[in-house]
Amino acid sequence: MGKTIIDCEINKSYLVKKLHTTGALRQRLISFGILKGIQIKYLASTKLRATYEIQVGKMTIALRKEEAMKIEVEEYETN
Amino acid sequence: MKQIKIALVGQPNVGKSMLTNALGDTTLHVGNFSGVTVEKKEIIFQYKDYKITIVDLPGTYMLTNYSIEEKVTSDFLQNEEYDLILNVVDSTNLERNLQLTSELLNLEKKMLVALNMSDEAKKENIEINANYMTELLGVSAIKTSAVTKKGIDKLLYNIVHTYENPRKETKLVFSEAIEEEILNIETHLSENKFQSELSYRKIAINLISEEKETYRMLLDEPIWITLQPILLEAINHIKMHHDEEAMIDIFAEEFMAFNQGVLTETVKINNIDPAKLTTTQKIDNILIHPFFGIPIFLFLMWGLFQLTFEIGSIPMDWIDGFFGWLGNTVGESISNQDIRSLVVDGLIAGVGAVVLFIPNIIILFIGIALLESTGYMSRIAYLLDGFFHKFGLHGQSFIPLVTGFGCSIPAYMSARILKNDRDRLLTLFIIGFMSCGARLPVYVLFVGAFFSPESSGNILFIIYISGAIIGILMAKLLKMTAFKGESEPFVMEMPKYRLPSVVLIWHTVKSKTWMYLKKAGTFIAAASMLIWFLSNYPHSDTLNIKYETKIEQSTNIEEKNILSNELNQMLLEQSYLGKIGKFIEPIFEPLGMDWKMAVALQTGLAAKEVVVSTLGVLYSLGSDVDESSSLIERLHEHIPFASAVAFIIIMMTYLPCLAATIVFAREAGGFKYAVYLFFFTTIVAYVLAYIGYQVALLV
Numbered sequence: 156m157g158k159t160i161i162d163c164e165i166n167k168s169y170l171v172k173k174l175h176t177t178g179a180l181r182q183r184l185i186s187f188g189i190l191k192g193i194q195i196k197y198l199a200s201t202k203l204r205a206t207y208e209i210q211v212g213k214m215t216i217a218l219r220k221e222e223a224m225k226i227e228v229e230e231y232e233t234n
Numbered sequence: 235m236k237q238i239k240i241a242l243v244g245q246p247n248v249g250k251s252m253l254t255n256a257l258g259d260t261t262l263h264v265g266n267f268s269g270v271t272v273e274k275k276e277i278i279f280q281y282k283d284y285k286i287t288i289v290d291l292p293g294t295y296m297l298t299n300y301s302i303e304e305k306v307t308s309d310f311l312q313n314e315e316y317d318l319i320l321n322v323v324d325s326t327n328l329e330r331n332l333q334l335t336s337e338l339l340n341l342e343k344k345m346l347v348a349l350n351m352s353d354e355a356k357k358e359n360i361e362i363n364a365n366y367m368t369e370l371l372g373v374s375a376i377k378t379s380a381v382t383k384k385g386i387d388k389l390l391y392n393i394v395h396t397y398e399n400p401r402k403e404t405k406l407v408f409s410e411a412i413e414e415e416i417l418n419i420e421t422h423l424s425e426n427k428f429q430s431e432l433s434y435r436k437i438a439i440n441l442i443s444e445e446k447e448t449y450r451m452l453l454d455e456p457i458w459i460t461l462q463p464i465l466l467e468a469i470n471h472i473k474m475h476h477d478e479e480a481m482i483d484i485f486a487e488e489f490m491a492f493n494q495g496v497l498t499e500t501v502k503i504n505n506i507d508p509a510k511l512t513t514t515q516k517i518d519n520i521l522i523h524p525f526f527g528i529p530i531f532l533f534l535m536w537g538l539f540q541l542t543f544e545i546g547s548i549p550m551d552w553i554d555g556f557f558g559w560l561g562n563t564v565g566e567s568i569s570n571q572d573i574r575s576l577v578v579d580g581l582i583a584g585v586g587a588v589v590l591f592i593p594n595i596i597i598l599f600i601g602i603a604l605l606e607s608t609g610y611m612s613r614i615a616y617l618l619d620g621f622f623h624k625f626g627l628h629g630q631s632f633i634p635l636v637t638g639f640g641c642s643i644p645a646y647m648s649a650r651i652l653k654n655d656r657d658r659l660l661t662l663f664i665i666g667f668m669s670c671g672a673r674l675p676v677y678v679l680f681v682g683a684f685f686s687p688e689s690s691g692n693i694l695f696i697i698y699i700s701g702a703i704i705g706i707l708m709a710k711l712l713k714m715t716a717f718k719g720e721s722e723p724f725v726m727e728m729p730k731y732r733l734p735s736v737v738l739i740w741h742t743v744k745s746k747t748w749m750y751l752k753k754a755g756t757f758i759a760a761a762s763m764l765i766w767f768l769s770n771y772p773h774s775d776t777l778n779i780k781y782e783t784k785i786e787q788s789t790n791i792e793e794k795n796i797l798s799n800e801l802n803q804m805l806l807e808q809s810y811l812g813k814i815g816k817f818i819e820p821i822f823e824p825l826g827m828d829w830k831m832a833v834a835l836q837t838g839l840a841a842k843e844v845v846v847s848t849l850g851v852l853y854s855l856g857s858d859v860d861e862s863s864s865l866i867e868r869l870h871e872h873i874p875f876a877s878a879v880a881f882i883i884i885m886m887t888y889l890p891c892l893a894a895t896i897v898f899a900r901e902a903g904g905f906k907y908a909v910y911l912f913f914f915t916t917i918v919a920y921v922l923a924y925i926g927y928q929v930a931l932l933v
Contacts (some may be wrong), residue, residue, distance in 0.1 A: 157702075173841050174483075175341025177480070177872055179723070179758045180723045180725070181480065181482065181483075181484060182296070183723060183725050184725060185296070185482060185483065185486045186295035186296035186298060186333075187295060187518060187725065187727065188329075188330055188333065188490075190483060190486055190487060190490070191483065199522065199524070200524075200525075201524060201616065201617060202524040202525065203523075203620050205619065205621075205623070206616050206617075206619050206620055206629075206724070208522070208616065208728065209788075210521075212327070212329050212330055213246075213326070213327045213329065213330065214327065214330055214727055215514075215518075215727070215728040215729075216725065216726065216727055216728065217612065217615070217616040217619075217724070217726050218723070218725045219619060219620075219623065219723065219724035219725075221721075221723070222723050222725055224726060
């Protein structure tokens with residue numbers, strides 16, 4: 156697996172490349188609009204990096220490290 | 235009068251409850267809790283010649299079965315009878331909200347879309363062409379604002395209009411590949427003249443999107459044999475086209491593409507500077523700051539806690555006084571001694587004890603409603619999940635657990651903020667380990683009797699802290715055994731910060747308080763009468779007569795007191811409760827306890843405060859026993875140190891009071907959970923008390 160959300164830099168945008176999960180969690184992510192090809196932005200994490208905050212569209216979403224590690228991303232070319 | 239039943243559906247945080255309040259105006263008939271529940275509530279009101287019933291379904295992002303809310307909502311929409319769907323969307327985040335809308339369109343029911351929060355959208359320079367959107371979606375889209383009440387009349391008018399007119403075909407279209415396959419299946423169904431309540435298009439879409447119910451329905455039909463190869467090819471064709479493995483992804487993309495099309499045509503967003511921070515981002519920079527976030531949160535919780543139990547204690551004194559007065563007044567008017575005792579000591583005292591917690595509950599629920607409606611609750615979960623997750627709990631478990639230090643009843647009720655069933659149950663099971671306020675007098679008594687005055691503060695602190703530690707360790711233990719399994723994922727929206735609505739908080743708190751009074755009140759009234767009966771019966775006239783003459787004969791006041799206490803002790807000893815105490819004495823023997831301590835602990839099942847007065851009676855003292863020095867001396871004299879340690883440990887860990895246990899059973903979802911809780915806490919209490927006893931013997 157390549158780069159996931161936990162490897163992202165703060166306030167930088169990325170594209171979702173692949174969701175490495177099935178079933179309920181996949182449904183959950185999709186229901187929040189986290190899909191292949193969607194642009195996300197990494198906003199913050201807690202001090203111990205246990206929970207992550209990302210932006211999808213206009214929505215801010217919090218996820219646990221385990222979940223964040225299942226979302227593979229790639230650099231988003233600005234301009 | 236004509237009746238219209240409306241299913242109100244929307245994603246979380248779109249102002250659904252606010253809108254129902256605005257629609258129904260003040261003639262509300264609210265059936266259930268809002269916001270913090272998974273149940274649905276109904277609002278009934280009259281509009282012109284129509285009786286309108288709104289079923290407010292739990293907020294859901296998609297029609298899947300991920301959480302209880304989603305399940306409740308999608309079950310209702312698919313299986314229940316209703317006239318139309320009212321879909322509430324947040325105008326400032328249509329991209330996200332329309333995702334649910336397109337799923338709803340797919341249900342092929344009469345439908346309306348309320349473009350809510352249109353006032354906020356205006357402020358954010360978002361221009362929406364509602365008329366064009368109506369045309370593109372094929373269902374009416376009406377701009378509303380629950381806050382300013384704008385558009386509410388128009389919405390009501392359109393509800394009636396939609397109800398009175400036949401349903402128009404929705405304009406939800408899919409990509410070419412899917413539409414082609416839908417047509418193939420439709421053709422096959424019509425060639426075979428397949429009979430069904432659903433439209434052919436709907437059946438085709440359901441089959442392609444792998445909707446289980448439709449498969450179940452068709453599996454019994456002869457047409458299935460010829461349909462199967464067509465369907466298989468259709469699915470392969472679509473998957474190939476989308477270069478994706480799961481249908482759910484494909485449909486999510488399809489819906490998104492459709493919405494994107496609608497939005498490009500109907501929404502214009504003016505001058506948005508992406509570098510400029512929104513208000514929410516500014517607040518979040520402080521409230522979820524990596525260093526200051528947790529201290530700020532702890533401070534806010536401390537404030538809420540103080541308010542709940544400090545301000546709450548003021549009206550509590552009045553309520554206490556009122557029930558005391560009521561007991562006396564009613565008591566005077568009843569001549570029969572047994573009935574008087576039943577009414578005054580059983581019924582009024584029992585119900586009074588329940589009503590006593592109302593101020594706590596009201597303040598606490600106002601606090602929780604504030605946390606929820608402002609959007610701060612999700613931030614709490616975000617901040618604390620890292621720590622709590624290690625013990626199998628959820629970030630939001632913190633609130634019920636802290637509340638548990640005040641009183642378990644509101645704590646159990648506040649566990650509703652946990653949306654996931656397993657997380658909630660696990661939290662409910664360990665709330666009792668947080669020592670509630672009612673146990674404090676017992677601790678004070680025992681610490682005073684068995685520890686030096688200098689160390690008593692520390693010992694009290696140790697009692698409270700070790701209770702919490704036991705609780706968290708027990709959570710871990712339960713998680714590894716009874717609640718075993720994959721941890722629930724933590725993926726949640728952090729909604730925009732919003733100013734709370736006074737009306738909504740008022741409605742929420744009012745209905746919650748009323749439910750507490752109604753349900754807990756009836757049960758507890760009955761239960762307290764039972765406890766009263768057990769401790770007062772059977773009567774022993776011989777004892778009474780013997781002692782009454784003795785008391786009359788004695789001239790010394792002190793001696794009179796001693797005699798009447800002796801009478802009380804004898805009466806209690808031969809009451810059903812006393813007999814039970816004697817009967818279970820062997821169980822408590824390994825812990826170094828006699829029947830008196832056993833009975834005291836049992837009366838604590840009714841209410842923890844009662845333990846002190848029971849000990850007072852059993853160790854022969856005046857009725858005014860609270861923390862009095864003589865009782866402390868008595869306990870010190872009669873109870874060995876090791877037994878006292880065991881007693882304190884049991885107080886910390888055994889079943890919460892009856893009122894709390896009943897609330898627990900209701901919140902957990904049934905009486906059987908109360909039985910589980912009984913066995914769980916009893917085993918924990920016994921084992922820990924035994925260990926404590928053995929260790930204390932060595933000291």
